[in-house]
Amino acid sequence: MLGYDLPEGEDASFFLCRELIPGYFDGITGVYQTPKGYYVEDADIEEFDKTFPPKEKLKLPGQIFD
Secondary structure, eight states, X not given: OEEXXXXXXXXXXXXXXXXXXXXXXXXXXXXXXXXXXXXXXHHHHHHHHTTSOOOXXXXXXXXXXX
């Protein structure tokens, strides 16, 4: 049985697995764990973004939206 590490009741519809070779997963067990690097705080992201030079927003010919 393959599983995932989401709390009970959380949406897991993204977690899909299908055998391409019949029987390939026979005897395989385990739990998918989201890498810790996926969990970041907004403040950490803002600090990281500050390490890049500022960019000027351009409006180019043919651009539909501002």
